[in-house]
Amino acid sequence: MSELSITNAKFSKWQSTHNFSNCKLKRHEYGEFLANYITGEKHGFVLNLNGAWGTGKTEFLKRFYTLLLQRKHPVIYIDAWESDFSKDPLTVVASELLTQLESFNSGIGSEEKTKQVKQFLSKALKGSLIGLAGIASAKLLNDSNIGMETVKQLFEDDSDNFRSQLTKDYAEQIEAIKEIRTGLGQLAEILQQNYSATLPVVVLVDELDRCRPTYAIEMLEVIKHFFSTKNFVFVVATDTKQLCHSIKAVYGNEFESQQYLKRFFDRKASLPEPDLEHYLSSTDFKYPNIDLFPYFSSQPESPTQNAVTVLARAYDLQIRDIDQLINKIDACLRTVDVTKRQSNKTQHINIVALVIGLIEQDKGIDAYSTRTNYYNSKFVPENHSFNVVPELSISEYITRAMSCVILSKETKESGYGQTYEYEYLPDGGVLGLNHSPRQHQAKHNWLMSLSKNTSLYNNKSSQSKYWLWDDLKALIELAGNIE
Known part of the structure; x- marks a missing residue:
């Protein structure tokens, strides 16, 4: 059996530069507590880690990454703001997820299940519009968390126009999304069986509140609809108050942004006040x-x-x-x-x-x-x-x-x-x-x-x-x- 090599992780250098033993804010105990909590959830759990601007969210996430890595969890770190220029958060999340998973061991990329997930991702990305994909996947996968971007499109078109867009290619795209969910869950099990990984796979998403409002919303839709799957847990760090303002910038000041965010997050945790x-x-x-x-x-x-x-x-x-x-x-x-x-x-x-x-x-x-x-x-x-x-x-x-x-x-x-x-x-x-x-x-x-x-x-x-x-x-x- 091959091992999951944490020294090959994309951000393995954080083990020396960012760990809780050198945390000047004394958040080690909280980090351990939060790690115990989220790793007890394994089925598409999404946590909102809330912290105001300047409270040390990124520093905490980097140390959290190290902690999870040392516990043998496959852990992925995504800086959402770095990809803000992209029009397609699905591509960003999928690319980072697969690339960082493969970095743990060269054999992971050659696994048949990894190849299948990549094939299905290609189909899902084929000519996709994230908003429309979100509503379609939500409908066909019986997902009640339909994003507002997509709801707007649905109501602006009549049902005949909407159905006409679900061509054979698009139907294949939806099937690919289902297969991605299944394939990722199975890939996680392979990581456990063949590489001694500890499940769940934990995906850390940082700097979302710094992104363009529309991009931030689409990123949340992608996480909830496409990657909410067995053996995967997401931690999304945000200044929730600022993110609510961003959402209102898109939908208007009267829009209930806090209620809207609850559609994407299963729970919310806040960073403790620093010492x-x-x-x-x-x-x-x-x-x-x-x-x-x-x-x-x-x-x-x-x-x-x-x-x-x-x-x-x-x-x-x-x-x-x-x-x-x-x-x-x-x-x-x-x-x-x-x-x-x-x-x-x-x-x-x-x-x-x-x-x-x-x-x-x-x-x-x-x-x-x-x-x-x-x-x-x-x-x-x-x-x-x-x-x-x-x-x-x-x-x-x-x-x-x-x-x-x-x-x-x-x-x-x-x-x-x-x-x-x-x-x-x-x-x-x-x-x-x-x-x-x-x-x-x-x-x-x-x-x-x-x-x-x-x-x-x-x-x-x-x-x-x-x-x-x-x-x-x-x-x-x-x-x-x-x-």
Whole structure:
């Protein structure tokens, strides 16, 4: 008996680059759970794996591919967006499915059943129009999940015209579709018997929500009507909300797109929320030549890691947003590091203010544009109802930090009777620093670090460069060119 060689799989390299042991989002347990669930289904099961844009669907699917591969399941990965230019998703799915199956072992391509499936696919593809094929196959195969593309065609033609299109060639095409279903199921059994494969065959479809609306719909029709067969399971990863919008773009805003999608999917699963602290813990945020503040001395992570973790939650950032944010922070702090070496002055950076500014600029928040060194525009983030540490709400966290890059002015009189304008940053008293033992230690430490740094500016230290809002904004503008 030959073996199913997982090293020959099309994406076998993912075993080293994408596996759950190096998953920074801690989704290993969920991956195992989902694998156990879907491999218990074997008869044309289609799962919708839902995740919003930027939540790491592709990264998860690649690791899921590796997990299934290591369990000896024949697994197929299809990037739907790569084939978006094609007018025929049936060709795409069929080609990827057979090509990737054959890659596991050279003997699979020479199996008689493989050859038969290819022959029947040729007939099914002969002059096919996917919409019409969908309705015809649904009618002749007693399939109630008829796609809307095809329903429109059916009602736009009278029944006589519809029947006239079912010529002898077309009837053969429908028979071929039935044979494909049967043949694929039998091919899966051959993989088990002759190559020690574990069934079912799992097909992972990615990036469907990025495709043209009509292509995405046709791809779903193809999966449900043509490949919903014994010993095959499909996992289709989508931003379901975005896919619903795409469907409405075709059929109108009043169309019940969510109900329509249920025709294609047997079940829906959602990616769990990522563990941001774990994700960021593996990122190197060390900048030894820069004085970054504020910080919680009771917490082990760096001020940058803490700020990103807290503000990503407040501004509802997705993983892709966070990756981009980290790159911009790194670019900004590299420039600060160069400034330190050139000036030989200690650089004091309010990292919370810098991160807020980067987020505001990326999101196009008005407060970013209207804020100056002397005027603090405020914006309430999406999620503003949690405490960063006991007694320190996210609202106070943002307000206190931002106040430390905004100057206040006061007119004073010198000892010689002359008046002058004095510019200063808030001190500990203004910041709410309370030396009473009743103030929570973590909050106290955080406010103390703010007060310590603002006093350097107020005392006009010649050995220090304290970055105010306008200084930070100049950096942010440059970093905004990085995507």
